[in-house]
Amino acid sequence: MEAKSFCGLDFGTSNSTVAVPGRDGVELAPLEGGSRTLPSSIFFDFANGAPVFGRAAIDAYVQGVDGRLMRSLKSVLGTALMDETTRIKTKTYSFKDIIGLIVARLKRAADEASGRDVTQVVLGRPVHFVDDDPAADRRAQDALEEIARAQGFTEIAFQYEPIAAALAYEQKVRREEYALIADIGGGTSDFSVVRVSPEGRARADRASDVLASKGVHIGGTDIDRLFSMKSVMPLLGLGGDMRLPFSDKAISVPNGFFVDLATWHRINLLYTPKVARDLAELARYALAPERIARLAEVIESRRGHSVALAVEDAKIALSSAGAATIDLSEVESGLSVAVSEETLHGAIVDQLGALSRTLQETLAASGLSGERIDAVFLTGGSTAIPAVRAAVTGLTPQATIVEGDMFGAVGLGLGLDAARKFGSDNAMRAA
Structure with a gap:
């Protein structure tokens, strides 16, 4: 596949990924050594003021290096904390500045993997950044778009994270299925019922295949x-x-x-x-x-x-x-x-109940009963918790439980969506 200047970027609460065009299609870019995930962590070393990211940030903190660790910053989007500042030694940063440093680190990885300046991006977003507050939810997306633009992205689109996970799952299906996508991430839990099929992989417009999508602000x-x-x-x-x-x-x-x-x-x-x-x-x-x-x-x-x-x-x-x-x-x-x-x-018993209710609402909105779901595709680190898994799978007794890449499925799906939105016809066919 010819290198293109697009990527899919999943800035996650706990972990982040970037997907770029590769030799055999869209693939996750290496972010830290051989790993294709980067913990969404930043550490400011007080000795020199320089930020380090990911596992290196956590290691520096654990080893007792004098500095400040920050994690789970995606949770700040859409809240009043976005307007607050924090002082790191002699420099003052806003939370928007700090998130920007992480996004810039992810963009550099996309540039290096692509061999060119990546300017087009599909960013993942939860179904709701903020529950029951459309204005705050819009502010959160606008803030993330502003941050991405400040780091050099010029063409920016958004895709719901569970829909991106559905696109990743669809690459492996052999027949038409009704799939429930359960993305239980660090900050949110999102559910979508999506019609997936081998034929669907070739269609750029998938709106009619998304039967329902709902989310709740509960996560890891x-x-x-x-x-x-x-x-x-x-x-x-x-x-x-x-x-x-x-x-x-x-x-x-x-x-x-x-x-x-x-x-x-x-x-x-x-x-x-x-x-x-x-x-x-x-x-x-x-x-x-x-x-x-x-x-x-x-x-x-x-x-x-x-x-x-x-x-x-x-x-x-x-x-x-x-x-x-x-x-x-x-x-x-x-x-x-x-x-x-x-x-x-x-x-977490109350949160488990909220997950179950959100799942019931998603199924009701799709017009399908739980028995009609062919597969439950699990992604997000919190799906490994037995109680969470039981809450998510309890309403779909006939479904095959499919283990997705816990931390990479959303990023890969965002890359596939970016290929459809920004890539050439050949890129789209390869994806």
């Missing part, structure tokens, strides 16, 4: 937050009581600190002198001051992301084992908490 970062609140934050004071000054009345310790500490993109907001003063005051009145002292130590030593990584590691371990341990020895020597599938299930 929400699961991490709720799991952390259930298992770890009580060790740092969540759920405890405090005495009001000059009163014998006891009230619950405020939970705002814990919510921020359990939420990837809000952790850095705790690293301020005001929060340190507030925690010192809280410890004076808490009935379990030693737990608040732990919380203060996590924040003072900037170990928030270490705690979040430990929670995430345990969540991943529970995808293949019934029990795991969250190691908090960096917080306090010997500190840990045992967790199980039941712990995780209990933390």
